[in-house]
């Protein structure tokens with residue numbers, strides 16, 4: 001694409017951000033240009049939106065900024081670099097189709113329904129900690145932040161327990177291993193098997209309904225007719241995708257932060273009521289979803305620049321969270337920051353319907369760690385991050401040691 005002279009240009013390569021520090025630095029460099037909306041030539045050229053107000057405005061403006069695969073059915077519409085994922089509904093759709101897709105999942109993940117899963121989140125947090133607590137050492141990723149949210153979501157959806165581990169290995173593996181490695185290839189290939197299993201389970205629920213989320217999705221009706229199998233498949237797939245690795249990354253960030261900042265850990269140990277407020281600061285400062293993309297529907301003026309039909313636009317949750325015009329001392333983690341109107345769950349019609357469940361899982365996991373292994377320390381030398389922080393950032397290994405404890409006998 002030929003650069004257009006009237007547009008502010010920055011040198012932002014999303015794939016070059018191979019660590020959280022590099023990603024934060026890259027976004028800070030874009031913000032430092034003073035252009036809340038700018039153009040980069042990487043990845044075929046796309047707009048980057050970094051100002052808090054501009055990111056929020058673009059998220060809300062679905063009429064100008066489409067989430068659908070408007071021009072290329074094979075290119076993921078909500079990412080500029082990830083082209084191979086199956087269609088993600090309701091995320092990759094616009095109204096009016098979006099309304100019907102979203103209704104399916106909104107009730108399932110309502111605040112009350114999510115609160116109802118708190119007991120299961122606590123159970124699985126204790127269960128996975130029980131497996132390692134006598135050892136006095138574990139990998140907080142493989143042993144805790146991956147299996148806990150995955151177990152909550154896969155149990156609630158109704159997948160057989162014997163399959164949970166390969167499901168979470170696939171979803172975590174896609175983020176945790178560099179593109180081109182055998183591990184990454186294996187994880188990506190497993191998506192096809194996940195899709196097959198989702199299809200089989202949805203068909204099974206149509207034949208024999210049960211009390212689980214897969215049944216609700218399979219039997220959901222729009223205007224008196226059951227939704228198409230392809231739509232149900234896509235919604236179920238996105239629910240698994242959204243439900244597994246994002247909360248993993250969110251909790252990993254908090255556990256690493258508390259290991260590195262003992263004063264914040266002490267404050268949470270002394271005052272458990274602080275956790276809900278601290279939760280929002282973890283989300284602002286370490287947003288697991290770093291960016292989401294959109295497509296310009298028609299030529300338009302936005303924040304002083306001219307955008308052309310079909311151009312891609314990357315909205316940065318990561319940059320918006322560090323905008324000084326929205327957050328005092330935005331570059332500093334303030335454990336009791338309040339108010340805290342971060343954009344980690346997006347905003348507007350696509351705002352994350354899983355946000356309530358994510359907070360329930362997160363608070364149960366952090367509370368369980370602080371209650372049962374309060375002196376845990378993560379070895380900085382063993383910390384490994386995801387290989388790219390373009391869309392989702394997180395941790396591959398967080399090796400920890402702690403004073404050994406006893407398993408909870410009642411859990412079995």
Ligand code: HEM
Pocket residue numbers: 059067078089090091092102105109153238239240242243244246247250287288289292293317343344345346347349350351352353354355357358
């Ligand atoms: C900390 C954890 C999570 C974060 C940071 C997160 C982030 C987000 C963001 C930023 C969006 C908006 C995307 C856009 O506007 O294009 C979103 C949408 C979505 N998320 Fe989450 N999410 C999390 C957890 C979950 C969970 C636990 C689930 C389900 C169990 C879930 C399911 C979804 C779905 C279905 C959508 C699409 C909604 C729509 O398009 O209407 N997410 N998420």
